[in-house]
Amino acid sequence: MRKLFTGLLLILSFNLSLFAQLTRDQYLKLESALGEDSFFNGHLTGFMLYDLDSQMVLYEKNSHQRFIPASTTKLFTLFSSLVVLNDSTQTLRYVTDGNTIKIWGSGDPSWKYKTLYQPDFQEFLAPYETIVFSDANMMSPAFGYGWQWDDYYYNYSAERSSLPIYGNLVKVKKVGNAPTVFPPSFQADVFPTNRTIRELERDFHSNKFYYNPNNFRAREEFIPFITSPELLMQLASDVTGKNWIYEPDSLPTLHQEWRGAPLFPILKEMMLESDNFLAEQLMLMVSDRLFQRLDTERAIEYMLKTYLYDLPDEPQWVDGSGLSRHDLFTPRTMVALFEKIYRMLPDQQLFELLPAGGRAGTLENSYKAEQPYIFAKTGTMSNNHSLVGLVRGKSGRYYCFAFMNSNYPWKASEVRREMEKVMVMVREMV
Known part of the structure; x- marks a missing residue:
C-alpha cells in the first residue's frame, strides 16, 4: 500500500509539473x-x-x-x-379568437434582420385575418442606461423593442447623388439640405432624414429609426399583407408560446461582429x-x-x-x-x-x-x-x-x- 501511495504521489507530481x-x-x-x-x-x-x-x-x-x-x-x-434560452428564440406569446390572433413580442431580433434564420411569420399567421399587437409587456426603455445620446443615428445604437423588424434600422444605398432607403416607406421622409454633412442623418426627434447632395458618401449603410407601435403596425402590415391593430393589453396568464428561430446563429453573429442590437x-x-x-x-x-x-x-x-x-x-x-x-x-x-x-x-x-x-x-x-x-x-x-x-x-x-x-x-x- 505504501508503494502504491508513493507511486500515485509521483504520478500526481509529474502531472502537476506539466502545467505551465x-x-x-x-x-x-x-x-x-x-x-x-x-x-x-x-x-x-x-x-x-x-x-x-x-x-x-x-x-x-x-x-x-x-x-x-x-x-x-x-x-x-x-x-x-x-443558461436561460437553451436552443431557440422566444419569438411571440399569443392568444387566439377565431380568425384573430393577439400577440406580445418576446424580443426576438431575427425578423428581416441581416441574414439570420427567419421565423416563418407568413405560415404562422396564415390562419388569421387580423393581428392584434400589444407591447404592454415591454418594461425596458428604447435606450439603455448610460448610453450616449449622440449615438442615436449610428447603426450600433438601434433601439430596443419587443417585436423588432429590420433590426429597427433603415438601409441606405447611394443612387447618383441621393440616397435610396429601405424599407421604401421611409423614402418620402428623405430630404436634401445645405448643412455640411457627408452621410444621411436622421432628425433627433423624428424619422425625417437629411443629406447634402454635394457631399453625400453613403458610408453609413444603416441608420436607426425611431420605433413606435404605429410604425410597427405599418411595417408589419406591409410585410405580411395582414391587418395589424395596436391594443396595449396585459399578457393573460393563459397563453401560448411560439419559438421561431434557432439561437446559435444569433449568438454567433453577436459575438463575431459585436452586434449591440442582438445583445440587447x-x-x-x-x-x-x-x-x-x-x-x-x-x-x-x-x-x-x-x-x-x-x-x-x-x-x-x-x-x-x-x-x-x-x-x-x-x-x-x-x-x-x-x-x-x-x-x-x-x-x-x-x-x-x-x-x-x-x-x-x-x-x-x-x-x-x-x-x-x-x-x-x-x-x-x-x-x-x-x-x-x-x-x-x-x-x-x-x-x-x-x-x-x-x-x-x-x-x-x-x-x-x-x-x-x-x-x-x-x-x-x-
Whole structure:
C-alpha cells in the first residue's frame, strides 16, 4: 500500500509539473512589459493569465481594479443566453379568437434582420385575418442606461423593442447623388439640405432624414429609426399583407408560446461582429423567458443573484451590449465568467463563437499569425479597450486571459499594437 501511495504521489507530481508555470525571468519580463516603464503605465491597465487545467493564476496585475468593459460585456449576455434560452428564440406569446390572433413580442431580433434564420411569420399567421399587437409587456426603455445620446443615428445604437423588424434600422444605398432607403416607406421622409454633412442623418426627434447632395458618401449603410407601435403596425402590415391593430393589453396568464428561430446563429453573429442590437434583444428574451416581461434590469439582477453570485468581484452590469459607461468589471471577474462559459460549451461551439486573431470576426485584422493564437471577445469604446478569451501557447495548450485598458489618451489601434506585443510574449512563454 505504501508503494502504491508513493507511486500515485509521483504520478500526481509529474502531472502537476506539466502545467505551465512562469519562471522568475518570465515573470519579470511580464512585469517589465506592463510595469512603470512600459507603455501601459500611462493609463489604467489590468491583466490576468489563468491556467484552465490547473486552475491557477500564472500572472496578474491590477486584476482587482474595475474597468469599463465595452463589448466584452457581451460575454455576460452570452452566458445568460446559454443558461436561460437553451436552443431557440422566444419569438411571440399569443392568444387566439377565431380568425384573430393577439400577440406580445418576446424580443426576438431575427425578423428581416441581416441574414439570420427567419421565423416563418407568413405560415404562422396564415390562419388569421387580423393581428392584434400589444407591447404592454415591454418594461425596458428604447435606450439603455448610460448610453450616449449622440449615438442615436449610428447603426450600433438601434433601439430596443419587443417585436423588432429590420433590426429597427433603415438601409441606405447611394443612387447618383441621393440616397435610396429601405424599407421604401421611409423614402418620402428623405430630404436634401445645405448643412455640411457627408452621410444621411436622421432628425433627433423624428424619422425625417437629411443629406447634402454635394457631399453625400453613403458610408453609413444603416441608420436607426425611431420605433413606435404605429410604425410597427405599418411595417408589419406591409410585410405580411395582414391587418395589424395596436391594443396595449396585459399578457393573460393563459397563453401560448411560439419559438421561431434557432439561437446559435444569433449568438454567433453577436459575438463575431459585436452586434449591440442582438445583445440587447437577447437580454430581453432572457427576461421574457424568466418573467414573461421584457425587463433587462430585472434579468441582470436575477443572473447576478443566481448563476453569477460567486464571481470574485461583484460586477456593475447594466446592459446587454456594453454601450453604457456604467458597466464596470474587474479582469479576474472576466476570467471567472469566461471559465464558466468554457466549462459549459463543447470546444467546437466555443471556437465558432469567438473571434480569431487574423481570421474571423472583430480580430480578423489583428493578432495575425500563421496559426491563430488569440480567440477572444473584443471591447472598444473611446478611451477604453479590452480583450477577454483564450491564448494558445507554443505548447499547444490554451490559457484564459483578461487584458483591460481604461482612460488612455491614444488611439485604440496604438493600444492594440502594444497589447499584441504582450500576448506574443505570453504565447512564447506557455
